[in-house]
Amino acid sequence: MACETNTLLIFPLLFVAACYMQQCVYGKSQMPCLFIFGDSLSDSGNNNNLVTLSKVNYKPYGIDFPTGPTGRFSNGLTSIDILAQLLGFEDFIPPFANTMGSNILKGVNYASGSAGIRNETGKHLGADIDLGFQLQNHKTIIARFAIMLGGAQQASQYLNECLYYVNIGSNDYINNYFLPQFYSTSRVYSPNQYAQDLIGRLSQSIKILHNAGARKMVIVGPGPIGCTPNAIATHGSCIQEQNAAALIFSSKLKSLVDRLNRKFTGSKFIFRNSTTDFYASIKRFRVSNAACCRLVLNSLCALQQTPCENRNEYMFWDGFHPTSAANKLTALRSYNSSNPDFVYPMNVQHLIQS
């Protein structure tokens, strides 16, 4: 019962610690629903049926996932999978591309590998579902909610209680700005202007979500995109120019979140800094500059190749994406940031303590 009343509070994330102590983390989630917008860090299968090089529904992806390859860009769970578990969701949030057999009232995952805030981002790899399209898909789901809940008003009230997770923007750098052979943006914009352009677009998207009932939102800034195994393999060390560009975007994103909190006083927007997470995690892994699997073009894992065995010692699974061990740290840190009294479960304490 205590858990149920939590959903009435402005931002239930802040109150789950008490609930955790009462062990109701299992079986009852802290909010009724979770919607996920983003890129390959969160994708759970939306690209599987698209014509694109950016899909991973093959082995060795998913080697540590209960059902094998699913389209997740990791060996096991993504950080939002783990965060959802911590929040008490019993099932994974279904990908929009396949909600068959799932209760969409618990939320939907719209994230798509190679997708960006700008609609041309990543398209040299093939099709993807850019942020604008993800919002369109959310509209489709909202229409179904109205039917399921008996009207637009009821749907809107229900949508107010959901958590919205937005983690997008890295591809606008990795798969756009820093690929001048495919995209002209770096000739048109300075890093500062480009970040401003992305923030303008993202701000519009967030306002669309707010109009569609979103009141609790976690907005995740990019990590050091110049320190992926891909960047290190092609450049010899971290590409500081890319890290610097991502930091400009991240700092403007933080300001945007501050502005949104001032403007929409009945809503709560939380900024997460992935760069902080990266440097907190890197110390925990023996290998942080190379991938666990054998790569094609320093990017994705080669088909059917046997990956490293000691996956908990690797920060990166492939050329761009963290192992599920690294995702676990990110999720736990994210969870703890809203519940400082949170006690890490026994099975991850060895990852947390140095």
Ligand SMILES: *[C@@H]1O[C@H](CO)[C@@H](O)[C@H](O)[C@H]1NC(C)=O
């Ligand atoms: C991409 O976005 C621009 C506006 O920034 C719009 O004019 C264009 O039609 C969009 N293209 C597609 C394919 O959606």
Ligand SMILES: *[C@@H]1O[C@H](CO)[C@@H](O)[C@H](O)[C@H]1NC(C)=O
């Ligand atoms: C994010 O974290 C990095 C590393 O700790 C820091 O340099 C940067 O200023 C932070 N960005 C924001 C917007 O807080």
Ligand SMILES: *[C@@H]1O[C@H](CO)[C@@H](O)[C@H](O)[C@H]1NC(C)=O
């Ligand atoms: C959780 O976060 C708080 C505040 O940042 C920190 O003091 C505490 O040590 C963290 N708890 C654990 C278990 O890491």
